Amino acid sequence: EAQVTQNPRYLITVTGKKLTVTCSQNMNHEYMSWYRQDPGLGLRQIYYSMNVEVTDKGDVPEGYKVSRKEKRNFPLILESPSPNQTSLYFCASSRQSGNTIYFGEGSWLTVV
Amino acid sequence: EDKVVQSPLSLVVHEGDTVTLNCSYEVTNFRSLLWYKQEKKAPTFLFMLTSSGIEKKSGRLSSILDKKELFSILNITATQTGDSAVYLCAVEAATSYDKVIFGPGTSLSVIP
Numbered sequence: 001e002a003q004v005t006q007n008p009r010y011l012i013t014v015t016g017k018k019l020t021v022t023c024s025q026n027m028n029h030e031y032m033s034w035y036r037q038d039p040g041l042g043l044r045q046i047y048y049s050m051n052v053e054v055t056d057k058g059d060v061p062e063g064y065k066v067s068r069k070e071k072r073n074f075p076l077i078l079e080s081p082s083p084n085q086t087s088l089y090f091c092a093s094s095r096q097s098g099n100t101i102y103f104g105e106g107s108w109l110t111v112v
Numbered sequence: 113e114d115k116v117v118q119s120p121l122s123l124v125v126h127e128g129d130t131v132t133l134n135c136s137y138e139v140t141n142f143r144s145l146l147w148y149k150q151e152k153k154a155p156t157f158l159f160m161l162t163s164s165g166i167e168k169k170s171g172r173l174s175s176i177l178d179k180k181e182l183f184s185i186l187n188i189t190a191t192q193t194g195d196s197a198v199y200l201c202a203v204e205a206a207t208s209y210d211k212v213i214f215g216p217g218t219s220l221s222v223i224p
Contacts, residue, residue: 004154058211
């Protein structure tokens with residue numbers, strides 16, 4: 001079954017404690033990205049990757065890092081989380097431009 | 113600046129009503145417009161529109177794009193409670209990395 005898998009799905013953490021949200025896709029897609037979703041703001045892109053070892057900033061990259069060492073994995077790293085990073089995060093993948101975007105189930109992150 | 117605007121932001125209707133959701137955009141190098149349905153989980157793909165005036169249909173849902181006026185509508189006829197969701201409009205821009213810009217979404221509630 002084609003899917004994008006994120007973990008953890010729910011997390012409460014404290015300010016400054018580094019955390020990683022993993023993302024894995026089994027569709028051999030080149031393109032992967034991370035979004036955060038906040039009320040009234042829709043989905044905003046944090047980082048994207050067009051292929052292995054190719055990553056770039058989206059619209060709201062501050063406070064986040066990513067890596068793409070393997071095609072299937074695209075982890076999101078919060079080195080020092082702050083309360084304004086409390087949000088719903090989605091990982092997404094697609095084969096290339098013009099193709100359907102597949103989303104993970106979402107990760108609810110709360111930073112206190 | 114690229115942007116996608118949706119209206120209304122929220123809507124409450126009764127079962128059986130017909131609704132029209134609006135999406136307008138200002139995007140450089142338009143490639144395609146996408147509609148997604150989001151219940152309390154990941155967005156699921158509905159339609160991709162690339163050409164003006166060609167209606168896409170899936171059951172009670174249909175959508176059309178006007179590239180001259182830079183907008184799209186999503187129609188839902190004979191609404192059911194299962195149609196209650198947030199409907200997201202997104203536009204893909206043909207930049208160096210084929211950026212996808214999401215609108216804020218329209219929250220639709222269908223009451224019996």
